[in-house]
Amino acid sequence: MSFFTGGPRERPLFPVPEQELYAFNGRHWTDAPREHIVPAVLPWAQPLGRSERTVIALRAIEVWPEALTLRVTVYSRDSLVDNPAEGLIDHRRKPDYNGLLIGVLYADGSRASSETVSVPSASEPEDPVLRAQPVGGTRFAVDHEIFLWPLPSAGPLKLVVQWTDREIPETRTTLDGGAIRAASKDAAEIWPGLGKRQANGLPVRRVGKQVALTPDWGTAVVRAEEPGHAPGD
Template sequence: MSFFTDGPRSRPLFPVPEQELFGYNGRPWVETPHEYIVPAILPWSMPLGRAERTIVALRGIEVWPESVSFQLSVYSRDLLLDEPGEGLIDHRRVPDYNALLVGVLFPDGRRASSETISVPSATKPDQPVLRAQGLGGSAFHVDHEIFLWPLPPDGPLEFIVQWLDRDIEESRTSLDGTAIRDAAKEAGEIWPGLPARKSHGLPVRRVGAQAMITPAWPRESQAPPPLPQPSSPPPASDQPRGAPLPTRLPRRAR
């Protein structure tokens, strides 16, 4: 007897249109390629900043072919957030200087931090990119993902944490940048040889998280239908002679 006893279910009356995963767009500075790559895992766990009632800790690192994501957790003995899903760090808003701040310093002097809003760029940036977002948790424990591009060069990578409201002064932790670069070689591709998205010669316009194809109307036969014109009053010759035009609407009877 089969372990799963339920048989096949019939399709819904109005099935959802099929969707297909296309090839990677090749912009590793925007986000981690979760749908295309299985990352290498570095099980590094250590405190990054600590006060009497609060701990900021690293729980592990996911290493991608061209980027890194740090799994960061905050633990507290008192209330952190009413809504843990919002997170304590978010690259989409400018943080309070006294709030939780994170940053990295490369061995060659390049740096990136959560001090400013980070907006995805269509072109390759000339400086490191750091983005932070909350992953949920509870009122006393909140998880975050800290995205960093590119991979650090060989040498010590400093991870900096500061949270003045929680009595955590600037704290620096040295991580092995060479080990991170070596781990990137172990990241595995899930779907080799995926086809690229075809636009059929039409420009692709991104709206939010979806892509829309905007027609270019190259020929008259493909042009959109003309807009309806506003109706005009009949010519004066068609109006009955001697009939005065109303100057005001009649008052509604009570």
């Protein structure tokens, strides 16, 4: 009779980095499809808000087939952050209304802003998605990408910024939603004809075991570990 009564447990699975690019999954609301699409670029550089020592500026708009990315830089005459990679726009469960806030107002009245935490979802959300992330810069010029889904319809798309700590009041800038939507037709697919990933076919590994993956990253094949030898064998 065995002293240890419990049997072996299934080892947990963990994702591993992709080694092959598959066709775009069609979830345009989760992130910019930068691995699959070259976006159209609208060079609409303009200030979005300013005070005596700080300027929030739109540098360009990248337009994807069903979404867009706002390239926004914050400029200052004094140091903004010790580490630009941390950025200035925080998505928090409890918003800091003294900090830098950014939002959009669609022509139909729907809205999205950095006030909320936007978590990517497998199913298409009912409300617009806005997700800000830092992309570097310097202590005096901090760059951000503002991902926005869906594309606006014809009519005004209003960008709203506010930074109370930097004496920038709520400021609205109106963009041409129809022109943004029209530019999406110029976004170009990079790899037409890529194969689709098999359902639930994420590449994985098991902790404590060596995993061999098929060339098309299908089902993982687990090789049993060689049994160890007891001392004195």
